[in-house]
Amino acid sequence: MRKSIAIDMDQVLANFYKKLCKTVNENFGTNYTDEEFIAGTRRDLPEEQTKKLYEYMNEPDFFRDLEILDADAIDVVQKLQENYDIFIATAAMEVPGSFNAKYDWLQRYFPFINKQNIVFCGTKSVIHTDYLIDDSPYQLEVFKGTGILYSMPYNQSTEGFIRMNNWKEIEVYFQEQLVK
Amino acid sequence: MRKSIAIDMDQVLANFYKKLCKTVNENFGTNYTDEEFIAGTRRDLPEEQTKKLYEYMNEPDFFRDLEILDADAIDVVQKLQENYDIFIATAAMEVPGSFNAKYDWLQRYFPFINKQNIVFCGTKSVIHTDYLIDDSPYQLEVFKGTGILYSMPYNQSTEGFIRMNNWKEIEVYFQEQLVK
Incomplete structure (x- = not known):
C-alpha cells in the first residue's frame, strides 16, 4: 500500500524567513543577518512592526518570489512521488x-x-496522511500521523519527532522506509 | 471526545449551481430553469461553453455573491459547533x-x-475528520471517515452513505449521535 506524505511549504520548501528578514531590513532600517533573524529576532520585533509585517505578507506578491530553501527539494520530491502520494x-x-502567490509558486517549482x-x-490536525514534514513543533503535535521535524534554529529543543536537516536526508529516510 | 465534521461549500452551504445557471443563460442565450440545469443540463453543455464557464468561475468575484443554499445552515452549523469541531x-x-471570494464568503456568512x-x-481523501458532509459521491468515496451525502438531483442513485435533504435533518442527525 502506497504511503502518503504531506509537506509544509514555508521553511521546508520555500525560504520564507529570508524574504521576511529582507522586508524588515528594508522597511525598518535594521541590518539583521538571515541567521540572527531566523534564530531569534523575528520573535522580538515590536508589536507595531509585527502588525506591519502581516500587511506586507498579505500583499498579493509577497510569497511569489521566495527562494527554494534547499535546491535538492525539487528532485527529491519528484523521486518520492514514484513511491509515495505527495501532498502539499x-x-x-x-x-x-498569500493564496494565489503560494499556488503560483508551487506551479513554478513543483509543477x-x-x-x-x-x-x-x-x-494540520485535519491532514490525513501517513507522514507530515514540517518545521513547526505545534503542527506536528496536532498531526495524527508520523511527524518529521525539518530542523531549524528555533526548533532545536524540540524532541519526540524524527529530525531531518535537509532534503538529501529526507530522501534517504523515505527510501529506507520502503524496504522495511 | 468531541467528534469533528468537515462541511463542503458548493451545493451544501452555497448555491453554486444557481449562479452557474444564471451565468450560462446570460452568456449563451439560453433560458434554463435552475431545476433543469442542476438535474442534467450542466453536464451536457458543449465543450466550448464548459471551457468558457471555467474562465468565468476563475474571475475573482464569481464565488463572492453565491446565495446560501438553505437558510437554516447558518444556525445549525453554529449550534453544531457547541458539540463538534467544525471544519470547512x-x-x-x-x-x-476562487480562493479569496470563497474565503470572504465564509467570513460573511459563517464568521x-x-x-x-x-x-x-x-x-478530500486528505481530510481527517470523523464526518464529511458533501454532495459529491466521489469525494465521499475517497474520504476515510463517515460520509453524509447532501442530497441533490444528480446524486439520487448513489447508495452507501447517510443521505440528508436539508440542514434541519443534519441538525437532528448530529443531535442523535451525541446521545448514542
Missing part, C-alpha cells in the same frame, strides 16, 4: 492575501505535483 | 481564482467558524 499542506488561512494534492489549511 | 473543506484547487478550520483542497 500549507497554513495559509491567517494570510489570505509535477497534482493540483488535487495541494491543501491550504490552518491547523 | 472545499475543493478549490482547479479554480484558483463564527475558526479560520484555522478552513481547508481549500482538491481530493
Whole structure:
C-alpha cells in the first residue's frame, strides 16, 4: 500500500524567513543577518512592526518570489512521488492575501505535483496522511500521523519527532522506509 | 471526545449551481430553469461553453455573491459547533481564482467558524475528520471517515452513505449521535 506524505511549504520548501528578514531590513532600517533573524529576532520585533509585517505578507506578491530553501527539494520530491502520494499542506488561512502567490509558486517549482494534492489549511490536525514534514513543533503535535521535524534554529529543543536537516536526508529516510 | 465534521461549500452551504445557471443563460442565450440545469443540463453543455464557464468561475468575484443554499445552515452549523469541531473543506484547487471570494464568503456568512478550520483542497481523501458532509459521491468515496451525502438531483442513485435533504435533518442527525 502506497504511503502518503504531506509537506509544509514555508521553511521546508520555500525560504520564507529570508524574504521576511529582507522586508524588515528594508522597511525598518535594521541590518539583521538571515541567521540572527531566523534564530531569534523575528520573535522580538515590536508589536507595531509585527502588525506591519502581516500587511506586507498579505500583499498579493509577497510569497511569489521566495527562494527554494534547499535546491535538492525539487528532485527529491519528484523521486518520492514514484513511491509515495505527495501532498502539499500549507497554513495559509491567517494570510489570505498569500493564496494565489503560494499556488503560483508551487506551479513554478513543483509543477509535477497534482493540483488535487495541494491543501491550504490552518491547523494540520485535519491532514490525513501517513507522514507530515514540517518545521513547526505545534503542527506536528496536532498531526495524527508520523511527524518529521525539518530542523531549524528555533526548533532545536524540540524532541519526540524524527529530525531531518535537509532534503538529501529526507530522501534517504523515505527510501529506507520502503524496504522495511 | 468531541467528534469533528468537515462541511463542503458548493451545493451544501452555497448555491453554486444557481449562479452557474444564471451565468450560462446570460452568456449563451439560453433560458434554463435552475431545476433543469442542476438535474442534467450542466453536464451536457458543449465543450466550448464548459471551457468558457471555467474562465468565468476563475474571475475573482464569481464565488463572492453565491446565495446560501438553505437558510437554516447558518444556525445549525453554529449550534453544531457547541458539540463538534467544525471544519470547512472545499475543493478549490482547479479554480484558483476562487480562493479569496470563497474565503470572504465564509467570513460573511459563517464568521463564527475558526479560520484555522478552513481547508481549500482538491481530493478530500486528505481530510481527517470523523464526518464529511458533501454532495459529491466521489469525494465521499475517497474520504476515510463517515460520509453524509447532501442530497441533490444528480446524486439520487448513489447508495452507501447517510443521505440528508436539508440542514434541519443534519441538525437532528448530529443531535442523535451525541446521545448514542
